[in-house]
Amino acid sequence: xxxxxxxxxxxxxxxxxxxxxxxxxxxxxxxxxxxxxxxxxxxxxxxxxxxxxxxxxxxxxxxxxxxxxxxxxxxxxxxxxxxxxxxxxxxxxxxxxxxxxxxxxxxxxxxxxxxxxxxxxxxxxxxxxxxxxxxxxxxxxxxxxxxxxxxxxxxxxxxxxxxxxxxxxxxxxxxxxxxxxxxxxxxxxxxxxxxxxxxxxxxxxxxxxxxxxxxxxxxxxxxxxxxxxxxxxxxxxxxxxxxxxxxxxxxxxxxxxxxxxxxxxxxxxxxxxxxxxxxxxxxxxxxxxxxxxxxxxxxxxxxxxxxxxxxxxxxxxxx
Amino acid sequence: xxxxxxxxxxxxxxxxxxxxxxxxxxxxxxxxxxxxxxxxxxxxxxxxxxxxxxxxxxxxxxxxxxxxxxxxxxxxxxxxxxxxxxxxxxxxxxxxxxxxxxxxxxxxxxxxxxxx
Numbered sequence: 001x002x003x004x005x006x007x008x009x010x011x012x013x014x015x016x017x018x019x020x021x022x023x024x025x026x027x028x029x030x031x032x033x034x035x036x037x038x039x040x041x042x043x044x045x046x047x048x049x050x051x052x053x054x055x056x057x058x059x060x061x062x063x064x065x066x067x068x069x070x071x072x073x074x075x076x077x078x079x080x081x082x083x084x085x086x087x088x089x090x091x092x093x094x095x096x097x098x099x100x101x102x103x104x105x106x107x108x109x110x111x112x113x114x115x116x117x118x119x120x121x122x123x124x125x126x127x128x129x130x131x132x133x134x135x136x137x138x139x140x141x142x143x144x145x146x147x148x149x150x151x152x153x154x155x156x157x158x159x160x161x162x163x164x165x166x167x168x169x170x171x172x173x174x175x176x177x178x179x180x181x182x183x184x185x186x187x188x189x190x191x192x193x194x195x196x197x198x199x200x201x202x203x204x205x206x207x208x209x210x211x212x213x214x215x216x217x218x219x220x221x222x223x224x225x226x227x228x229x230x231x232x233x234x235x236x237x238x239x240x241x242x243x244x245x246x247x248x249x250x251x252x253x254x255x256x257x258x259x260x261x262x263x264x265x266x267x268x269x270x271x272x273x274x275x276x277x278x279x280x281x282x283x284x285x286x287x288x289x290x291x292x293x294x295x296x297x298x299x300x301x302x303x304x305x306x307x308x309x310x311x312x313x314x315x316x317x318x319x
Numbered sequence: 320x321x322x323x324x325x326x327x328x329x330x331x332x333x334x335x336x337x338x339x340x341x342x343x344x345x346x347x348x349x350x351x352x353x354x355x356x357x358x359x360x361x362x363x364x365x366x367x368x369x370x371x372x373x374x375x376x377x378x379x380x381x382x383x384x385x386x387x388x389x390x391x392x393x394x395x396x397x398x399x400x401x402x403x404x405x406x407x408x409x410x411x412x413x414x415x416x417x418x419x420x421x422x423x424x425x426x427x428x429x430x431x432x433x434x435x
Binding site: 004017021025044047048051052054055056058060061062063067071074075078079081082087090091094097098101104105108109110112113116117120121124125128129132133135136149150151152154155156157158160161162164165166168169172173176177180181183185186190191194254257258260261262265266269272273276277279280281283284285287288 | 347
């Protein structure tokens with residue numbers, strides 16, 4: 001097997017990372033979150049440097065500096081989520097890791113998903129989590145240690161859990177780093193085809209840009225692109241057609257491409273997502289109701305009790 | 320720094336395998352951290368938070384592959400992942416509220432005597 005990172009180095013880095021994570025899991029007597037974090041960061045840093053070296057050696061260049069900053073913030077705040085003893089802080093650190101993941105999405109040219117991630121995750125899901133954490137909050141004492149519930153202060157089997165998880169991570173990384181050479185890269189023709197497929201469905205946008213650049217007159221319309229996507233076929237009012245070379249900065253945006261993919265190729269997705277969300281909403285309402293009486297007998301009994309008690313308590317049966 | 324934020328955004332050029340490996344490693348590490356948290360924490364809310372972390376790691380891998388293969392299918396699937404994550408959060412939190420009312424505790428071990 002031909003891995004892009006030296007296997008010995010890979011396993012060493014993963015072992016260091018695993019030790020760091022195991023050390024920083026909350027314990028009864030002490031919490032070595034800082035030390036554990038530093039050890040784990042050493043392991044991850046070692047592996048990232050090795051990956052960067054391998055990437056440079058293959059002549060493929062490094063990811064941008066922003067990638068390294070965002071990846072460190074994301075993984076560091078994920079470590080805080082799983083080791084912080086106070087649930088509210090864990091949720092806040094998770095919001096930080098979502099924001100840095102959204103940054104990584106931006107670097108991957110997925111703006112729509114980046115902002116959807118911030119709106120849905122950080123804006124909706126995590127706020128719900130924060131509400132529930134505050135609703136079910138246990139700490140009635142203000143002081144540091146006594147106020148904390150026992151189940152927050154002590155982790156469960158950190159060594160076993162970390163060993164199991166890092167064996168999984170080792171398997172994953174070995175598979176990724178050895179299989180990555182076999183993933184075929186798209187050819188230049190395919191890259192052009194992606195652009196053409198999207199732009200071909202947006203004659204209005206092409207027309208607007210060509211008008212702005214004064215490449216066509218106002219009474220001419222764009223009827224399509226040629227198959228290589230380098231020029232537009234323009235029709236004048238008298239029926240004559242000509243080809244106009246597209247300006248080089250004209251390209252379909254991520255949102256346009258995603259919209260055509262979502263609604264053109266997978267039109268059922270939105271409907272299925274809607275049904276899933278509706279079911280979840282109904283389920284949540286049923287589950288969180290204070291007195292869920294499902295069977296008819298219980299309902300009848302409750303109605304009878306209400307009816308009986310009404311004359312006595314003067315219509316305030318519900319108290 | 321401005322050109323990092325991709326003025327021309329729709330898959331400007333192909334990404335190399337070495338760079339893809341970086342993103343996939345971050346995704347795998349995030350998934351592992353979520354798994355460690357799910358196994359070690361005993362607070363029900365934090366356990367569900369850790370499953371959200373694993374969802375997020377899967378989403379990052381999908382977007383990275385979408386960028387590498389220069390098609391939009393991966394991002395479309397991330398929309399679906401977000402939907403499932405939202406549904407899971409709503410149901411899980413309703414369950415947590417329900418269980419908290421019964422036992423006045425968020426500990427997963429408060430329910431260890433369940434049969435089956």
